[in-house]
Amino acid sequence: MVFKAGVVGAAGFAGVELVRRIIEHPSFELSIITSDSDAGQSLASVYPAFAGITDIAFSRHDDPALEGLDVAFLAVPHTASLAVTPRLIAAGVTVIDLSADYRLKDPDLYEKWYGVPHTSTELLAQAAFGLPELAAGELQQAAQLHAQGKAALVACAGCYPTASSLAAFPAVHAGIVEGVINVHAVSGVTGAGKKPSSRTHYCHASQGAEAYGVGTHRHTPEIEQILSAPGRVMFVPHLVPMNRGILSTVSMQVASAASDFTLQVAHQLYADFYAASQFVTVLPLGSQPHTSSVAGTNNAHIGVGYRAETRSLVVTCAIDNLGKGAADQAIQCANIVFGLSEGEGLSSVALPV
Structure with missing residues (x-):
């Protein structure tokens, strides 16, 4: 049909x-x-x-x-x-x-x-x-x-909430994250839409990168809604000189109660969560996603990192903002x-x- x-x-x-x-x-x-x-x-x-x-x-x-x-x-x-x-x-x-x-x-x-x-x-x-x-x-x-x-x-x-939430959700859902969820994401210029502006003009965008909407971006409440974490997301988007793609880096503090948490445990958590997903791939340990690797697709690539000394879990996600x-x-x-x-x-x- x-x-x-x-x-x-x-x-x-x-x-x-x-x-x-x-x-x-x-x-x-x-x-x-x-x-x-x-x-x-x-x-x-x-x-x-x-x-x-x-x-x-x-x-x-x-x-x-x-x-x-x-x-x-x-x-x-x-x-x-x-x-x-x-x-x-x-x-x-x-x-x-x-x-x-x-x-x-x-x-x-x-x-x-x-x-x-x-x-x-x-x-x-x-x-x-x-x-x-x-x-x-x-x-x-x-x-x-x-x-x-x-x-x-x-x-x-939205594009930013998709990449950011895919990166954060398994850890937040598992109840191991405490405090503020810090999201730093970069987007290609197509994310600003077709109508040009001073920020997206070629001469301004082609040779630089900048943060914008710091603490005020409209995707903040959407990410918080997805994560069921009202008032806990600090979202900082950046415009970078590429046509398409988003790379979102989410930093989360692992609760001290999760005393046996390691990088291997974190990676397995994400691999298990997305095991049945057709479009989300958790990359091997030591690998991080690249926006060009998902260009023109519905795919999302996720990389997992952890520093035990600061109990900092850092998860990155790359998607095509138009895909x-x-x-x-x-x-x-x-x-x-x-x-x-x-x-x-x-x-x-x-x-x-």
């Missing part, structure tokens, strides 16, 4: 990555792509990589044909999904939302960090969190809803909701060079 799919916000970096995946997906048929600024233009004229592949053209975000889809992927900025998702859900369309609008379960927390009130709080309880390795139960509930012929809503995890951090993870979630193989339509081999 083939399902009709559309991408709202298809001209952005995450949106066009979704388009690339859906075009090659055996169970999804790309029916609609939207972009208000590019409406009427062919996809290939905006992104020549699609020349000879498809003649699909952009329509506007309010295209009524969206309501005839089986699934709509929303690659739009925060608050934009609030204006679109309720209408699509009411029309029976399953929504896979890459924005932040339905990730935070507490609407007051959303308003605090995003500066606007949440206008469809009734959907927050229904929204499944889209990080399959850590929220499998919620996605299975969404799959059951879809199997009953009802529209499901998936709020895909596991956005489009590929959205496809993974959609596969689960539609009862397909979790990895259908997703490449398992990174770009080798």
